[in-house]
Amino acid sequence: MNNLTDVQHLAFAQESVESKEQADRWAQIKRKATIKGDRFALLHGDATTALKKVPDGSIHTCLTSPPYWSVRDYEADEQIGLEDSVEEYVERIVGVFRQVKRTLTDNGTAWLNIGDCYINGAKANGPKWQRNKQLALVPFRVAIALENDGWLVRNTVVWHKPNAMPSSAGDRLTNAWEPVFLLAKHERYYFNLDAVRVPHKTEDHVERRRALEGTADGKAKGQDELRRWLNSPRHRATIDGLKEVRRRPNAPLATELAAYLRAAAEQKGVSIKAVARTLDQPFERVRHYFRVDEIGARRPPEETWTTLKSLLDLDDRYDEAMAVEVGDNVFRNHPNGRNPGDVQPFSLTGGASDAKGHFAVMPPNLATWCLRASLPPGGICLDPFFGVGTTGSVALALGGRAVGVDVREDYLRFAAERFQPQPSGRGKRTK
Ligand SMILES: C[S@@+](CC[C@H](N)C(=O)[O-])C[C@H]1O[C@@H](n2cnc3c(N)ncnc32)[C@H](O)[C@@H]1O
Structure with missing residues (x-):
């Protein structure tokens, strides 16, 4: 998957349908890049500062794993991870993600993998909770801060590491998983569940x-x-919604419909009691069709709607939206497979094996799984903590484009070298 000779064979599917605005934004990113290629643009510098060069709404998805708090020294000015307190660290990550949110399209998403650590030694002198041996719960502090900063947290995926390093501690369990948060900018976002379904x-x-x-x-x-x-x-886990029964998938909000019915009844001079009598339904039920508050509003059922139409002389503006889709109500599994769930095993191997000196490489399988769901065809994936570019190479292999930021220019150069097409003849596909 991560073999870049494959990239050459992948059609850049959506290139031709990209809008002019999107194409301009991509060109703008490339103009600001420190290193660039046909389908990648890498910016050297601190993430928060460098991302300011990336235009609003230009990125389709973000997948990243920042430096964990208090774990590693990347020997670079402005690096994140060596702050004195968790709080300062959380603030800096939130700052980066504020920029990420700005650069995302309205239907964009971000995956954030972040690890934890234990409070000990000098760090055990912080506020009350910061006691020796305490699990710092860094990922959850970050996730809550991101929620407070306007992100929608949609999943905490458990990245299970089947080959996690055993712990020498005798009074607690080995840490064999890390969270990967799925964040969305708005309620509706691009997510290709079909691409990650399982049998x-x-x-x-x-x-x-x-x-x-x-x-x-x-x-x-x-x-x-x-x-x-x-x-x-x-049923909820396996079935394709309610397609197999009668439903109105495009029905308007109950409150919107209630306001419309209420106005029509007033216009016609018909009371709700009279409507209930005509429908031969209890007043207590019928009045909900006319309630415009979110708690009380209910949409009338199919048969009732037909009667209401003639009783209140309704026009045809809701005909299409209230049309009922009829399935065959045969119970079946989703034709494209089962939702894979939020616990996923990925072994700690196979990162850029030649990633000289970089010890925190993301497993390519993890990146592939995330991006298959969140990267639209031909879309742009951002990683503000690019390292040696695992997310970028996966985005390219999936036919997308990559934008990366890192404080270490040598990492970016190393990544860019990996992205260049291999000399012809190497790794050719066999038919
Ligand atoms: C956990 S590593 C990312 C590894 C990457 N996912 C990969 O597979 O190669 C974190 C990266 O963040 C970079 N970094 C640290 N502080 C940064 C900052 N303030 N802005 C941008 N990058 C930073 C480090 O140089 C390091 O490469």
């Missing part, structure tokens, strides 16, 4: 039997069976 554990017919013992054809017979299936955690 189902059971065949469809087994699922059906489990859900509906005694029903030969696996179809719901009545509301109770349907509800039982839809509410089961197994």
Whole structure:
């Protein structure tokens, strides 16, 4: 995957459909880059400062692993990680991520892998909680600070390290995982779940039997069976939403619809009680169709909507949105596989094995897994703590582009060398 000879064979799928604004932003990044190639731009310097050169809304996804607090000296001015207190460290990471957020497109995301450490020695003299032997909980302090700074934290992925270094401590367990946070800028964002789905554990017919013992054809017979299936955690984990039943996927917000119905009823001079009588439904239920508050508003069901339309002389503005999509209500697993879940094993091997002197290289498999879900075809991936460029080489291998920042120019140069196309003949694909 990480073999750059493969890159040459990958179509740069979306290049031709990029808007002029996006193309201009990419050109602007390249103009400011210290080192650049066709599909990568690397900026030397402190992340917060260097990212100011990257235009707003120009990056599709970010994947990064900053220096962990109090672990390693990168021997560079302005480096992050050697702050006296966790609080100062958290503040600096939040500062970098404020820039990351600015540079992301509105539907962009960021993956943040960050490790923990124990408080000991001189550091045990901080505020009350900073006692000797205390787990500092750095990743969670950072995640909470990022939430407070406007990010949406969507997942704490457990990166399980099957080959984690055993601990010599006799009074606690070996640390065999690290968190990888999935952060979003807004509620709606690009996420290609299909790209990371995994095979189902059971065949469809087994699922059906489990859900509906005694029903030969696996179809719901009545509301109770349907509800039982839809509410089961197994269903929620495996099924493709509610496609197989009747639903209105594009229905407007209940409050919006209620305001519309209320105005129509007033216009027509019809009271809610009269509507309830005509519908032959309890007033207590019907009044919710006319409540414009978020807690009380309810959308009328399918049959009721049809009656309301003629009763209140509704126009056709919501016809399409209220149209019901009918599936076959046969229970089945999602055709593209199961959601992989938020615990993922990636062994600590296979980073840039030739990454001279750089000891904190991200496993390429971890980077590939993240970027397959969050990097749109031809999109731009940012890593503000680029190191020797694992995230960049994976982004390129997936047909995307890479933007990297690092305080160590030698790391960036080393990464750029790896990105250059190999001489022809090496690593050619066989058919
Ligand atoms: C954990 S390493 C990243 C490794 C990278 N994921 C890889 O696979 O090569 C952290 C990197 O952050 C860089 N760094 C430290 N402080 C920085 C700062 N203030 N701005 C930008 N980069 C910094 C270090 O030089 C180091 O390369």
